[in-house]
Amino acid sequence: MPSEFSGKHVTVAGLGVSGVPAAKVLHGLGAHVTVVNDGADERARTQAAELEALGVTVRLGDGTASDSGSAAGLPEGTELIVTAPGWKPTKPLFTAAEQAGVAVWGDVELAWRLRGHGGRKAAPWLAVTGTNGKTTTVQMLASILAAAGLRTAAVGNIGVSLLDAVTGDTEYDVLAVELSSYQLHWAPSLRAHSAVVLNLAADHLDWHGSMEAYAADKGRVYEGNQVACVYNAADRATEDLVRAADVEEGCRAVGFTLGTPGPSQLGVVEGLLxxxxxxxxxxxxxxxxxxxxxxxxxxPHNIANALAAAALARAYGVPAAAVRDGLRAFTPDAHRIAHVADVDGVAYVDDSKATNTHAAEASLAAYEPVVWIAGGLAKGATFDELVAGAAKRLRGAVLIGADRALIREALARHAPEVPVVDLDRTDTGAMPQAVREARRLAEPGDTVLLAPACASMDMFTNYNKRGDAFAEAVRELGA
Incomplete structure (x- = not known):
């Protein structure tokens, strides 16, 4: 049976983990697909060759370049654009699309519209977004749903394509979906069963343009919710997004808190969730x-994640015992407040995933006293609030990376008594030196915490490599 995409000219913006599946799915549905991509590195060339073998047109090297006869980079005949989430709305390609009246969807929007295609079951989505904690919460949620005997998967912004989930052979009962602000920006039709915004802090403002625009895109996850809009009672901004959302009649606002819960909340009482x-x-x-x-x-912040996951699961009707069993079965990913080792009475913890100040704040709040290893690419962040809040917990600090001076200056203003080691280097060999300096500052009972509050790309390929380097340096201490 012909699909709505049969014969349609669709431009896919970007390759990668979202663009390639989108191009394949659209081609399989009979669309005439052209992929445009900014980069032309080896990975892009390999992906391009794979798609071209299927009959997909691929243009590498300039995702906004004009073909002869096309206007402002919009491939001739384009009737729809499906974009990778990372492409900024200010791209000339999207300006040209707006001028031409061409719709722009993300891969999430495409996946949402393809639910139930080909007679498959249209599994409801339990959606998770927020500045920090998304992946952990989604994985906890999937573990809880599985413990209830449901066919489920953790999908979305965690490396598992939503398109594969909705068009593959497996029919799911319900999906645990992680969504970034980028993905939500390009998903106007998404209507989740229930959703949560875990927290809101300044991040990705270079992409969104302002905190207001960033929050608005996060808030899209609540639009059209059917059963529950889950919010963080400790973060008023998340509740404000619930109040602003247009939801289905009967949908409830449900809070989570680390304190004693009130009615319509989940919380903690005498060591119990x-x-x-x-x-x-x-x-x-x-x-x-x-x-x-x-x-x-x-x-604390991981308990909050667990409460958010439990709230979504309970909104779907999961029994209490499955929440307990799912949390017990859950194992966090590497580099998320992961205990590496104890050496001479000092604990070494890897939270390399703390790539912004909000994540680092939560990590620092979990330990006391702390020797803090921090620094990297600040992404426009400031550190005064973070340092002022953590000052009493700090035994010392070891700074690495390109923007370490910003943290050093904040420490001088708000924690002048804290000893600071400033390593004037941005090579990968700085990590073993940082760990040795942290060991020198630490006392038995302390925690040496890698919570950089910065991105890693000035020194490492990604936060995983940074965390691996930390763990290896710690193992060398104990050798």
Missing amino acids: VDRAFVEDRHKNAQELAEVSDVNPPA
């Missing part, structure tokens, strides 16, 4: 879900 939202007579009753010790690791 409890539910006062999805119970009969929530003004008088509460349901025990799990123990705090069931959360791995039981750091």
Whole structure:
């Protein structure tokens, strides 16, 4: 049966983990697909060759270049653009599309519209976004759903293509979906069963243009929610997004808190995770879900992640026992407040994934006293608030990376008594030296914490490589 894409001229903007599946799916649905891509490196050439073998047209080297006869980089005949999430809205290609009246979708929008295609079951989506904690929360949620006996997968902004999930052979009961602000910007039709914004802090402002625009894109996840809009009671901005959302009649606002929950909230009481939202007579009753010790690791921000995951699962009707079993079965990914080793009474913890100040703040709050290893690419961030809040916890600090001076200056202003080692180097060999300096500053009972509050690309390929270098340096200490 012909699809709505049969014979349609579709331009896919960008290759990578989202563009390649989009091009393949659209080609398989009968569309005439042209892929444009800024880069022309070896990986791009390999992906291009794979697509060209299928009959897809690929233009490498300039995603906004004009063909002869095309206007401002819009390939001739384009009726729809499907973009990779990282492409900024200010790209000339999108300006040209707007002028020509051509719609721009992201791969998430395409996946949403293809749910149920070919007679497949249209599995509902439980959606997770926020500045930090998305991946952990989605994986916790998938573990809880699986513990309830549901066919599910953690998909979206975690390397598993949503398109593969909705068009593949496996029919899911429900999907745990991680969504970035980029993806939400390009997904105007998304309507989740239930969704959460975990937190909001300044991030990716170079892409969105302002904090207001960033928050608005995050808030899109609540639009059209059917059962529950879950928000962070400690972050008023997330509740404000719920209030602003246009949801289906009967959809409820459900909060999560690290304190004692009120009605329509999940929270913590005497070491227990409890539910006062999805119970009969929530003004008088509460349901025990799990123990705090069931959360791995039981750091405050990770307990918050667990509560958010539990709220979405409970909104879908999952029993309390499955929340407990799913949390117990969950193992966090590497480089997320991961305990590496104890050496001479000092704990060494790898939170290389803390690539912004909000994530580092949560990580620092989980330990005391701390020797902090920080620095990298600041991405326009400032560090005064972070340092002022963590000052009393700091035994010392070791700074690495291109923008370490920004952190050093914040330490001088807000924690002048804290000893600081400033390593004037940005090569990968700085990490072993940083760990040795941290060991010198630490005392038994302390934690040496890699929570850089910065991106890694000035020194390492990614945060994974940075965390690996830290762990290897720690292992050398104990050798």
